[in-house]
Amino acid sequence: MSIDADTVRRIADLARIAVAEEEIEHLRGELNAILTFVEQLSRVDVNGVEPVTSVVPMQLKKRKDEVTDGQILDQVLRNAPATDDDFFLVPKVVE
């Protein structure tokens, strides 16, 4: 299965990565090379096979429902590109 330029644009948009128009064709070639490579999986008989959901067979652990962390506002904000008081600042979302 080969993907076209529109699909490349759609994937880039879903992934929220800006792609210039002149990059599309090159990217299409690279993505198709990878998709062609993984195509071989269609030859495997997977009838009745349960997919892997846990790498090591174990019960998911549960911890006590209690607060173990918090009151670290300054640490949470320390690496933010832009803040205003106790908030992350982003460009305008609605006009």
Place this chain on the structure above:
Amino acid sequence: MAELTSLTLEQARAGLRSGEFSASELVEAHLQAMERARALNAYVLETPDQARTMAAASDSRLKGHEARALEGIPVGIKDMFATKDVRTTACSHILDNFVPTYESTVTANLWRDGAVMLGKLNNDEFAMGSSSESSYFGPVISPWRRRGANTPLVPGGSSGGSAAAVAANLCLGALGTDTGGSIRQPAAYTGTVGVKPTYGRCSRWGIVAYASSLDQAGPLARTVQDAAILLRSIAGHDEKDSTSVDLPVPDYEAAIGKSVKGLKIGIPREYRIPGLAAEIEALWQAGIGWLKNAGAEIVEVSLPHTQYALAAYYIIAPAEASSNLARYDGVRYGLRAAARELGDMYRNTRAQGFGAEVRRRIMIGTYVLSAGYYDAYYLRAQKVRALVRRDFEDVFASGVHAILAPATPSPAFGIGEKGRDDPTELYLNDVFTVTVNLAGLPAISVPGALSQEGLPLGLQLIGRPFDEETLFALANVIERSAGRFSPERWW
């Protein structure tokens, strides 16, 4: 004092305890070696002040006879581990000003045991690669060269900085991460020992996430014993990682020198791939001979789904990466690109912040998880993964204790030589290593020989879940038979 850097970790530990030299002297020797070796680009950040402070603290402990397991031992840390107040970037532009306010569990374990941090080591951006060429800080140059040539070679990847630093005596041991072979392949390319522990053996908390169901931290060192010492320190249960396993940590060092008599070693026939280099095949046969001489029993085994492992890996890993890397949005940390509107801010930030290989994997992952394609790609890959894992379970259920195979299909290649036109050319490098991550098993890469061109070649031992001890015992037999390999200093 240059010779202090060529000690093994175990020798340095003995020297520190007997007072032959101090932790501060050991650290200074390494800081000088790092300065002279900047051409290798192994470290992306040197932390001499921190190293000296930690060494001084170790010296007072040593004087008071209160030495902990790794007291005064200088180590390097792959830049995938969050280190408190020390810049951590995953070698990506999108994180190049990120300073964590917390420490990863495995590095915290090293400091708890008295180890000294020399700095942060270079890697492929977000650990996505097999050559350490995709780092935002530029490629790592291997300390190894082909005999009589000066072509710069890759140290392998993604833990290429860790492998290069260990091989070039720029630390006594290092931490790496292994998602598809990222510890074992660079170890093989640089003549060092690399361990990928069982999934869940070491906490992933505080490691920059790439593919969470495949990622595992592990040590690189110059000897099997040194790797065993480091693994004992970093392994263990952690409440902050729900996939970390609550099992006691054995004294891995005690496995060194243990008899391997009567152990059953599987030789997987599917790893004899078409076009396998003759010198790799010869090394494999040598490894079989060494283990046989030590009393192990050799049996041929079959892992029939091996040929599909790479394809499954290159769906599952990008799928998990596309989800994990969604967090880099320019809002809470890292790079932010200018834009008038929020959506463009995301798109521009991610376009500027991620390199080509990372963008490619995010896009592939996004595609295979998107509506209409999930079943055909992702679900099918997870089923094939189950089959790959079942292959191993069947072999181990038949009484096999460990599997012996090459670590890589070829020795190290030149910088810029592979993957230029077709990204999948580089993926083929992982053919012997990805199966282990898909199945969550432990494996060790140990040097076995030099190629005709004088480059290191590695053997890989794959073990039963949580049986790293058997791997250390077997790898030690190979190490004693093959000897150790170090590069000639040219830098």
